[in-house]
Amino acid sequence: MSKLAHHVYNKLSELNVNMRKLNEDYMEIWKDDIFLTWRWWLNIAILVLPWLIWFLLRKKDSTYRLLLAGFFVYLVTSILDSIGITFGLWFYMYTPLPDLHTYYFPWDFGAFPIMVMTLIQFKPHINPYLKALFFSLISAVVFEPVFAKLGLYVAVRWEYYYGIPIYFVIFLLAHSLACKKDFKGITE
Secondary structure (H helix, E strand, O other): OOHHHHHHHHHHHHHHHHHHHHHHHHHHHHHHHOOOHHHHEEEEEEEEHHHHHHHHOOHHHHHHHHHHHHHHHHHHHHHHHHHHOOOOEEEEOOOOOOOOOOOOOHHHHHHHHHHHHHHHOOOOOHHHHHHHHHHHHHHOOOOOOOOHHOOOOEEEEOOHHHHHHHHHHHHHHHHHHHOOOOOOOOOO
């Protein structure tokens, strides 16, 4: 190993030890102060209930298209969430699992994809830009402040309205994915 590579290895090894210690500390907090509290149960409900409702109300012939859009929303929101947490823009107080604290799983995997899939499927004749505006306003101006009031979300260097254009674009991209007409069958 070169001298530079060894230097980098030493720095990253030390950082890894520190990160492991921080994760162990978080695990202790999670076990003692988060697990099975009413906020923890609320997170479980936010994660599970939307999926149950969507499963019952979805248009069965559009399931896979909608799931593609929902998966896209999950991927994008969890990546952006992780970036925001990494840069100290916000953090979450209560997480359903101790190892999922670098993004908000109930929000990114539960509420957001379900809301997008539901908006895409119902009233498909409504202009997607209006639906995107509705989604972005509800997400940024209603959900974020409510989650903050409930003690689930802490905006550190973030204003709620910053998310409006981000949510707007996420919805439009998901809508575009779900409404593509050029899917072809898989052939050998």
